[in-house]
Amino acid sequence: MSPLRVEFAGEWHDLPPDRPFIIGREGDLEIDENPYLHRHFLELSHHDGLWWLANVGVRLAATVSSAGGAVQSWLSPGARMPLVFERSVIVFTAGPVTYELSLHTHEAPYDVSREVQASMSGETTVMPVSFTPMQKQLMVALAEPMLRREGVSINELPSSTAAAERLGWSMSKFNRKLDNVCDKLDRMGVQGLRGGPGKLATNRRARLVEYAVTSQIITRADLPILDDETLQDAADADGD
Known part of the structure; x- marks a missing residue:
């Protein structure tokens, strides 16, 4: 099993493999006292040979992307997803404040090819879009x-x-x-x-x-x- 580390505001946390790691207003990683932030918002756990990220909140969603932004997912309340890249970035907003944290592991199951990084700009399908x-x-x-x-x-x-x-x-x-x-x-x-x-x-x-x-x-x-x-x-x- 590859260990998983969480970085937020310059502080690093090593995740325990035998129990869930809670992120929110309270928990293992206390993000902020922001009243708009769930007491328990995100949960990281290891099972079935993978690290998983779950949204255990009821209102807020999170944007999860590979470090280069080539692959991106929207994690809505009640949803969960496997963490398959060496580095992932999580961004979410509670009230008027936006937060960013990153997840790091040394043995990721997948990597994003340079071709995909160059071509992808969407969540699942490559669709060219231009803006004025x-x-x-x-x-x-x-x-x-x-x-x-x-x-x-x-x-x-x-x-x-x-x-x-x-x-x-x-x-x-x-x-x-x-x-x-x-x-x-x-x-x-x-x-x-x-x-x-x-x-x-x-x-x-x-x-x-x-x-x-x-x-x-x-x-x-x-x-x-x-x-x-x-x-x-x-x-x-x-x-x-």
């Missing part, structure tokens, strides 16, 4: 705290108002482009971006940030576009 400059500006504005982080595992998610002000946009323009980006990714098969009853705007923004960063649709190299006033929004298939 202003759509990317929107994603970078929402993800700016995560993109600027320097070894930080906790980031504040900007409100729609703050992101719109950062870009110099009206709220109607911001919301229209947010709808366009979320609709585009929803058609691509990305979960958690569809609106509707019970779907809070904060949850949709958080899911967009998690997906865009972990799948590397946007990276730190895109930060300069926030201050690029010369960008013109090109027409696309959505009429954005």
Whole structure:
């Protein structure tokens, strides 16, 4: 059995193979006192020859990706998945705060080939998608705290108002482009971006940030576009 280690905020935890390891507001790894975070949220355990990650919460979901972002899954409440890569990154949002932790093992059952890393940008199916400059500006504005982080595992998610002000946009323009980006990714098969009853705007923004960063649709190299006033929004298939 290959040992599994968890890293969060610069602290390392070696997982016991004989009992579950609990992550949440309380447990083996106490993330934060954030009241929006479940007392017990994620559970790591070893059985059937593999390490497994389970979402034992009732409301929050987590984005789980290979370290390079080539393979990504959305772990909803009640779901579980095997950990098959040498390094995995877990990102989740509770209230206005986004958290990131990583899982490390030395003997992973699978590896992501360079070809897959170069071609994949979705959760299960490779589907090319392009974004207009202003759509990317929107994603970078929402993800700016995560993109600027320097070894930080906790980031504040900007409100729609703050992101719109950062870009110099009206709220109607911001919301229209947010709808366009979320609709585009929803058609691509990305979960958690569809609106509707019970779907809070904060949850949709958080899911967009998690997906865009972990799948590397946007990276730190895109930060300069926030201050690029010369960008013109090109027409696309959505009429954005």
